[in-house]
Amino acid sequence: MLKKLLWTAALALCVSTSHAGESHYATTPPDIVVAMLDSVDVTAADIVVDLGCGDLRIPIIAAIRYGCSAVGIERDPIIAAVARANIERNNIGHLVSVQQADVLRMRWTPARKVVTVYLDGELLRKLRPVLERLPPGSRIVSHQHRIPGWQQAKPIEIHGHRLYRYRVERATRKVKVCGPQGCTYKNVAYVAVRGY
Numbered sequence: 001m002l003k004k005l006l007w008t009a010a011l012a013l014c015v016s017t018s019h020a021g022e023s024h025y026a027t028t029p030p031d032i033v034v035a036m037l038d039s040v041d042v043t044a045a046d047i048v049v050d051l052g053c054g055d056l057r058i059p060i061i062a063a064i065r066y067g068c069s070a071v072g073i074e075r076d077p078i079i080a081a082v083a084r085a086n087i088e089r090n091n092i093g094h095l096v097s098v099q100q101a102d103v104l105r106m107r108w109t110p111a112r113k114v115v116t117v118y119l120d121g122e123l124l125r126k127l128r129p130v131l132e133r134l135p136p137g138s139r140i141v142s143h144q145h146r147i148p149g150w151q152q153a154k155p156i157e158i159h160g161h162r163l164y165r166y167r168v169e170r171a172t173r174k175v176k177v178c179g180p181q182g183c184t185y186k187n188v189a190y191v192a193v194r195g196y
Helices: 004-012 030-038 059-064 077-089 121-131
Strands: 047-051 067-076 095-098 111-116 137-145 156-157 161-179 182-196
Touching: 030 111, 030 137, 030 156, 030 161, 030 182, 047 059, 059 067, 059 077, 059 095, 067 077, 077 095, 111 121
Parallel strands: 047 067, 047 111, 067 095, 111 137
Antiparallel strands: 137 161, 156 161, 161 182
């Protein structure tokens, strides 16, 4: 039943890119969306945020499959309008929303998130400082492209698609502190993003 519901939602999302104006975006196949979300252990307690959400298929499938809240961020006003129509078409407005915004200007609330991205490597490089401000416990999954400069684990490969997973964690490191009484080491907390 759930599988049928997911495929029905996926079919309802099918929108030709010619209706999306001049912007170009690539959609993620529904089975890969499910694999992305399953790979980072999404639960109903999570908030899924899809950066560059296009037609909003990832947030809609996340809400239907896991019962979680989800939001899509889309810069292009025409594509954002298509996403809003897909919320209405799927009658999922109580769990899913779309914001027309620039992903490079994201501000995060303290609640942990699951962030999904299907963006090119250059945009991911620019997005890195934004993602590094996510609260600890958040997870990130990138479809096809690794995030440059981060510790990387082996990607998950499914039908020619690659999924790169990252976790935002609290970490500590020892820092040497010197004063008039001599030197000592102090533990300093910081946030680290690591592939897994």
